[in-house]
Every structure is written in structure tokens, then in C-alpha cells.
Amino acid sequence: MRKCCSTTIFLSIIFVLVSALIFGLLESARTAGVRFYLQTAADSSIDSLFSEYHRDVWEDYRLILLECRKEQKAVKSLEAYLKTYVENSGIYRLKEPSVNISDIQYITDNGGKWFENEVLDYMKYNLIDFEHTPETTQQLAKDIEEAGTMKEITTAYGEHSKEAAGLEKSLSKISSNFNTQKELYNQALEDIKNKNRAGFEDKVVRIKAEIGKLDNLLSDYQRKADKLSENLSETEAKYSEKWESLSENNKELLSGNISSYRTYTDNDGVRRMEILNKVDAAKENTRYIDCTDDILSRIEDREDEEDYDEDEADELWDELKSQWETFNIPVIESRHGIADEKKEELIENAGKKFGGEILELVIPPDRTLSHTSIDTIAFPSKTSVSERLGENTGLIDAVIMDEYAVRFFTDFTDKSEKEVQYELEYIIAGLDNDTSNLRSVLLKILAIREGLNYIHIVTDKNKMDQVNTLANIISGVFGVPALSVLISCLIIGVWALAESIIDIRALLAGKKVPIYKTASDWKLSLDSLLASGGSGGSSEPPLLKKPEKGEEAEDESDGKGIDYEAYLRLMLLVEDGVVQDYRMMDMIQHNIGYKKKDFLMNKMIYGMNISVQCTSERAFCRFGLVRDELASMESSYKLGVNTLKVY
Structure with missing residues (x-):
């Protein structure tokens, strides 16, 4: 138990x-x-x-x-x-x-990285036609950036070409003054031979008047010479870093022409010494001219005497002649001046015309500009920008982001009826009104086209032959050698600018323009460029005139190349990606805000823990x-x- x-x-x-x-x-x-x-x-x-x-x-x-x-x-x-x-x-x-x-x-948050992730997640389900490989896209972006840099550099030096032309004109005025004195001197000599006292006295007064003008003429010349040298030094310092960023090929294209500017100013230093000496010599002549006053007084007294003795009078006239011949009118021996100032002025006038308000030059006559102002005070780009952590956006992702922007945001050619019509232009420029954004973008495209057109001209033998021929005509066969190069640079710059205006006009009309032009793509002849520098009106070449409203525009493109939207893609590609991300969010907030007034992008959640x-x-x-x-x-x-x- x-x-x-x-x-x-x-x-x-x-x-x-x-x-x-x-x-x-x-x-x-x-x-x-x-x-x-x-x-x-x-x-x-x-x-x-x-x-x-x-x-x-x-x-x-x-x-x-x-x-x-x-x-x-x-x-x-x-x-x-x-x-x-x-x-x-x-x-x-x-x-x-x-x-x-x-x-x-x-x-x-995160510098717009989450926004990019959202966009890229959606875009991976969309067909995207990549026209270029990553390598060619990168090279294209570099070419676009270099084109803008070259435009800046060539425009700056083009202004120095105008300064050099003004300097030569100042020298021509001094030379013209000497020539006038010489002509009056010879006329006075004839008056002595003809015993024309009143005529001689008139020539003396006029010669003294010409000598009196020399101080102002010399001062104007020295001021322009000093200003040119000073401005040239500033340009060399300002663009030294950008110059180094250019490819070796583009440096080679520009270096020869740019070095001529310094050669010109250095040589002008020697010429200035001659001018100073010649002006001093001309002013010294006043002393010799004054010595004729006593002889003229004696001649006048002799003529007033009742017992006028012709032999004694002849002796006085001979003495006057001897005195008159003791001095010489100086002549500028150095090469100077512009042989054809009219053609040079036509080039400058054309540059002023095409360098005017771009919107007035390129907007199609049947389009009305949007003047919408944008209140940016609450935009993410103003209130919510943060530092991005991690790696930057890769090239392919950047291209996809640009594709998204082009697909979902409007530009000038879309003829949108939204309040903000130029959304892509805002994403690129970031200004607070449509007109300013469009102007800013067009100026950026102009810089790209101008740089690329400049490269085309300097690499096209036929065009450079035309440029050099015209430059030689303007500067003169026996003119200052470096001046001809400077005038060539001015012509190339104005020609590239005018062709670029035509390009942008075509883009805004919905046509295409090649990135890299060939001779067959070029629209504006050098003769037409010169004609455009005239007074305009009916004589203006048809290619340069904007068609009237309701009038059919000339075909400024043969369909080759890329359109306005594609140029915006290129600009987006070279702009700061983070800035673009926030500006895209600006436009999303602005547009959704019409449906929901208190909508804010910085209150939209991407992720939560x-x-x-x-x-x-x-x-x-x-x-x-x-x-x-x-x-x-x-x-x-x-x-x-x-x-x-x-x-």
C-alpha cells in the first residue's frame, strides 16, 4: 500500500x-x-x-x-x-x-531625393526613347555648357572690338584734323603767292582753330585707349577660370583671335607716343604762325600808304612766304583708322538690333505673352529646401527626371490655358512671373545657340573667307594688322547672334533647329546681315522680318534637328537637379492648390516609421x-x- x-x-x-x-x-x-x-x-x-x-x-x-x-x-x-x-x-x-x-x-525632405524616388518609380513603367547613350548624353551636356561659356567669352571680346573701332575713329579724327590743317596751310600759301592778305588771315584763323581742337581730340583718344586696355585686362581676369574649363579644341578655335586683342593694345602703346609727339608739334606751330602777325601788320601799313611801293611790298610778301614755310604740318605715319566706316557701322547696328529685347524679336505675331505673376512665398523651394544625403542623381536618372518634367509640365509651345502657362520655363529659371521666366530661358537658349553658331562659323572655311574679306575691307588693306582680326571677331559674333535669333524664332513657331549646324542648315547670309544693319523697313531681308499677324511665316527650318521642348530638356540636363526637383514641387503645389486651397507639398508624406x-x-x-x-x-x-x- x-x-x-x-x-x-x-x-x-x-x-x-x-x-x-x-x-x-x-x-x-x-x-x-x-x-x-x-x-x-x-x-x-x-x-x-x-x-x-x-x-x-x-x-x-x-x-x-x-x-x-x-x-x-x-x-x-x-x-x-x-x-x-x-x-x-x-x-x-x-x-x-x-x-x-x-x-x-x-x-x-532629403533635398528632394524622396520626390525623385517617387518619379523614378512611376517612370520605370513608361517607355522612354533614349536618343543618346550615357556617354553621348554626357558629351552633349558638356558641349551645351561649353557653348554658353564660349558665348560669354566671345561676347565680352566682341565689345572690345567695338572699343577698338571707336579708338581707330578717334585717331582718324586727329589725322583728319592734321589733313585739314595741311589743306589750309597750302591754301594760305596760295594766298601769299596771290598777295591775298584777307584770304591768308582767314586761313591762319582757321588753322589756329583746328590746332585748338587737338587737346580734346587727343584726350578722347587717350581715354578710349586707356579704357580698352583696362577693360581687356578685366575680361582676361574674369574669364580665366572659364577659359580653362573649355576643351582643348575650343581653346584652339578662340586662342588665335583672342591673343590679337592684347597684340593690338600693346602696339597701340608705341603708336600713342607718336600721336603725342605729333600733337605737341602741331601745337608748337602756333608760335611760328604768330610770327606772321608782324609781317602782316607791315604789309597792311604799306598798303595804306599813299606812296605805295610795289617792290617793298613784294619783299614783305616774300618774307611772309619764307616765314610760312618754316613750319610743317605733322602727319600720322603709323597705320590707323578704319577704311570703310559705313560697313563697320552696319555690323554694329545689326548687333544692336539683334541684341535688343529678345521677346520682341522672337515671339510669333499670333501669340500673346502671359504676364501671370506667381506668389512664391509658400513654395517648397522657399520654405522646405533641405540638404540631400547620399549619392547625387546619376546621369540616366537625371534624364528620366527631365523626361517627367517635359511630360507633366507645360511650356510656351503648349499654348496652355493654365494660370501659369510657362511651367517648364519656371522650373529652369525660377522667377516669379511668366514673362521673366520665358525671357530668361530664351536668353539661355540664345547663349547655347550663339556659342554653337560661333563654332560653326569659325570651322566653316567658306564663311571664314567671307568674314576675313569683309574685315579687310573695313579695316583696309594697309590698316592695322591686328585690327582686321578684331573686326573679324566682331563680324562672327554679330553673325552668330543674328542666326541664333532666327533659330529661336523657328523654335517658338514649333519648328526644329539642329544642335550642330552644317552649311546647308545655315539660314542667314553675310550680305543679309549687312542689309539688316541699315535703317530697316522694306529694305530689310525677308528672313529677318517677323511676319505680320495672319501672314504666313517663311519656313525657317527644314524639319531637321530638335524642337523647343527638346532644347528645354538639354537645359534641364545641365541645371542643378535639386533645384529643379523643388521647382517641380512648386508647380505641383500651385496647380493642386486651385482644387484645394490649403494644399502644401511639405505636408505630403512619403514614408513613415x-x-x-x-x-x-x-x-x-x-x-x-x-x-x-x-x-x-x-x-x-x-x-x-x-x-x-x-x-
């Missing part, structure tokens, strides 16, 4: 211990299940919250974003979604749920059979999970 009891007790103890182990294992498994259940609940809740994405943003711009003005509102929504899981937790016995947003990323905490009651450690054995385990405990969600 005793043995049977001991066996029963032993088995009972074993049963209790085994039960405690089993229930402990069950509780452990339930706890793991609770965590998994809670993780599922958290994931489902945040998925439910993110399903409330902004429908207008998706419909208009294919971006999936959650609008959240207050984080507490998002917390309450998450708790509401979580409540269903808690109430139906069954054996998991969840209660007292709480949600905390540990991290939230708005679409404007939340932590969820709950209390769970234990289920398998509360049975009386094992309560004492599992007494160390509390009846309930807290547990938490984290979950991250991004669009």
Missing part, C-alpha cells in the same frame, strides 16, 4: 512538472504569436493609412503621397485601424494599444494546476513592434 502511494505521488509530481513545461512552452509560443500578430496589425494599419493617398496628386502627376497636416491626426487614424485587431485578438488577449510615430519623411505598443494577458500560466510553478511570470506584459512604410 505504501509503495502504491509513493508511485502515485511521484507520477503526480511528474505530471505537474510536465504540465508546467508544456504550458510554459505554449505560453512562449503564444507570446511569439502575439508579437507576430501585433506586427501584422501594425503593418496592416499603416497600409490602410497609406491607402488614403491624395487622389488629385495621383491623377495629375502620378505621385502617390499621403497628406498629413498634423501628426496627431495620423496617430489617431492608426489607432483606429489597430483597434479592430485588438478587439479581435482572441487568445492573444491584446489591450491598451498605443501608437507613436518615431520618424516621418515628407516628400520635400511607427512603433506600436500593446499589453497582452498571459493565457497558459494562469491555470491552477501550474499557477504556483509559474508564479514568477506576471499575468500581463507589454510588447512593441516597429514598422516602416514608404510609397
Whole structure:
């Protein structure tokens, strides 16, 4: 009997211990299940919250974003979604749920990187026709940047060509003054031979008057010479870094012409010494001229005498002649002046005409400019710019971002009826009104086209022959050698500018213009350029005249090349990607704001990290059979999970 009891007790103890182990294992498994259940609940809740994405943003711009003005509102929504899981937790016995947003990323955060991710995620499902490989695209972008740099450099030196032409004209005035003096001197000599005292006195007065003008003429020449040298030094210093950024090929194209400017100013230093000496010599002549006053007085007295003696009078006239011949009128021996000032002025006038207000030169007559002003004070680019972490956008991704911009935002050629009509132009320029944005973009395209057209001219033998011939005509065969090169640079710059205006006019009319032109693509002849520098009117070449409203425009393009939109793509490619991202968000906010007045991009959530905490009651450690054995385990405990969600 005793043995049977001991066996029963032993088995009972074993049963209790085994039960405690089993229930402990069950509780452990339930706890793991609770965590998994809670993780599922958290994931489902945040998925439910993110399903409330902004429908207008998706419909208009294919971006999936959650609008959240207050984080507490998002917390309450998450708790509401979580409540269903808690109430139906069954054996998991969840209660007292709480949600905390540990991290939230708005679409404007991280330097616009999240915006790029959203765009790229959408665009990967779209067919994009890449016209160039990454290598050729990179080279094209570099060429575009260099074209703008070359435009800046050549325009600056072109202004020095005008200064040099003005300097030569100042020298011509001094030379003309000497020539006038010489002519009057010879006429006075004839008056002496003819014993014409009144005529001689008149010539003397006029020569003195010409000598009196020399100080002002010399001062004007020196001022222009000093200004040219000073401005040239400033240009050399200003563009030294940009010069180094040019490719060796483009440096070679420009270096020969640019070096001529310094050669010209250096040589002018020697010429200036001659001019100073000649002017001093001309002013010294005044002393010799004054010596004739006494002889003239004696001649006048002799003529008034009653016993006029012709022989004595002849002696006085001979003395006057000898005195008159003691001095010489100076002549500038150095090469100077411009042989054909009229043609030089035509070139300068053409440059002024095509360098005027670009909108007046290129806008089609049937289009009305938009003058919409943009209130940018609440734009993401003004309020939400942040530093970007991580790697910069790669070339292919940058091209895709530009493609997105072109597809979803309007430009001048779209003839949009939106309030802001030139959205792409805003993304590039970032100014606060349509007109300014369009002007800024057109000037950028002008710089690109002008640089590329300049390169075309200097690499086209036929065009350079025409340029050099005209430059030689203007400067003169026996003129200053370096001046001819400077005039050539002026002609090339104005010609490239005028052709670029024609290019932009074609682009805005919906036509195409090649990036790199050939001789067959060129539209403007040098003769037409000269004609355009005239007074205009009916004599202006048809290619340079804007057609009247309702009048058919001449075909300025044969369909080769790329259109205005494609040029905007190129400009987007070389601009700062982060700046563009924020400006695209500016336009999205502006346009969605018409449907919802308080819409803000910096309140649109891209991603969120939340932590969820709950209390769970234990289920398998509360049975009386094992309560004492599992007494160390509390009846309930807290547990938490984290979950991250991004669009």
C-alpha cells in the first residue's frame, strides 16, 4: 500500500512538472504569436493609412503621397485601424494599444531625393526613347555648357572690338584734323603767292582753330585707349577660370583671335607716343604762325600808304612766304583708322538690333505673352529646401527626371490655358512671373545657340573667307594688322547672334533647329546681315522680318534637328537637379492648390516609421494546476513592434 502511494505521488509530481513545461512552452509560443500578430496589425494599419493617398496628386502627376497636416491626426487614424485587431485578438488577449510615430519623411525632405524616388518609380513603367547613350548624353551636356561659356567669352571680346573701332575713329579724327590743317596751310600759301592778305588771315584763323581742337581730340583718344586696355585686362581676369574649363579644341578655335586683342593694345602703346609727339608739334606751330602777325601788320601799313611801293611790298610778301614755310604740318605715319566706316557701322547696328529685347524679336505675331505673376512665398523651394544625403542623381536618372518634367509640365509651345502657362520655363529659371521666366530661358537658349553658331562659323572655311574679306575691307588693306582680326571677331559674333535669333524664332513657331549646324542648315547670309544693319523697313531681308499677324511665316527650318521642348530638356540636363526637383514641387503645389486651397507639398508624406505598443494577458500560466510553478511570470506584459512604410 505504501509503495502504491509513493508511485502515485511521484507520477503526480511528474505530471505537474510536465504540465508546467508544456504550458510554459505554449505560453512562449503564444507570446511569439502575439508579437507576430501585433506586427501584422501594425503593418496592416499603416497600409490602410497609406491607402488614403491624395487622389488629385495621383491623377495629375502620378505621385502617390499621403497628406498629413498634423501628426496627431495620423496617430489617431492608426489607432483606429489597430483597434479592430485588438478587439479581435482572441487568445492573444491584446489591450491598451498605443501608437507613436518615431520618424516621418515628407516628400520635400532629403533635398528632394524622396520626390525623385517617387518619379523614378512611376517612370520605370513608361517607355522612354533614349536618343543618346550615357556617354553621348554626357558629351552633349558638356558641349551645351561649353557653348554658353564660349558665348560669354566671345561676347565680352566682341565689345572690345567695338572699343577698338571707336579708338581707330578717334585717331582718324586727329589725322583728319592734321589733313585739314595741311589743306589750309597750302591754301594760305596760295594766298601769299596771290598777295591775298584777307584770304591768308582767314586761313591762319582757321588753322589756329583746328590746332585748338587737338587737346580734346587727343584726350578722347587717350581715354578710349586707356579704357580698352583696362577693360581687356578685366575680361582676361574674369574669364580665366572659364577659359580653362573649355576643351582643348575650343581653346584652339578662340586662342588665335583672342591673343590679337592684347597684340593690338600693346602696339597701340608705341603708336600713342607718336600721336603725342605729333600733337605737341602741331601745337608748337602756333608760335611760328604768330610770327606772321608782324609781317602782316607791315604789309597792311604799306598798303595804306599813299606812296605805295610795289617792290617793298613784294619783299614783305616774300618774307611772309619764307616765314610760312618754316613750319610743317605733322602727319600720322603709323597705320590707323578704319577704311570703310559705313560697313563697320552696319555690323554694329545689326548687333544692336539683334541684341535688343529678345521677346520682341522672337515671339510669333499670333501669340500673346502671359504676364501671370506667381506668389512664391509658400513654395517648397522657399520654405522646405533641405540638404540631400547620399549619392547625387546619376546621369540616366537625371534624364528620366527631365523626361517627367517635359511630360507633366507645360511650356510656351503648349499654348496652355493654365494660370501659369510657362511651367517648364519656371522650373529652369525660377522667377516669379511668366514673362521673366520665358525671357530668361530664351536668353539661355540664345547663349547655347550663339556659342554653337560661333563654332560653326569659325570651322566653316567658306564663311571664314567671307568674314576675313569683309574685315579687310573695313579695316583696309594697309590698316592695322591686328585690327582686321578684331573686326573679324566682331563680324562672327554679330553673325552668330543674328542666326541664333532666327533659330529661336523657328523654335517658338514649333519648328526644329539642329544642335550642330552644317552649311546647308545655315539660314542667314553675310550680305543679309549687312542689309539688316541699315535703317530697316522694306529694305530689310525677308528672313529677318517677323511676319505680320495672319501672314504666313517663311519656313525657317527644314524639319531637321530638335524642337523647343527638346532644347528645354538639354537645359534641364545641365541645371542643378535639386533645384529643379523643388521647382517641380512648386508647380505641383500651385496647380493642386486651385482644387484645394490649403494644399502644401511639405505636408505630403512619403514614408513613415511607427512603433506600436500593446499589453497582452498571459493565457497558459494562469491555470491552477501550474499557477504556483509559474508564479514568477506576471499575468500581463507589454510588447512593441516597429514598422516602416514608404510609397
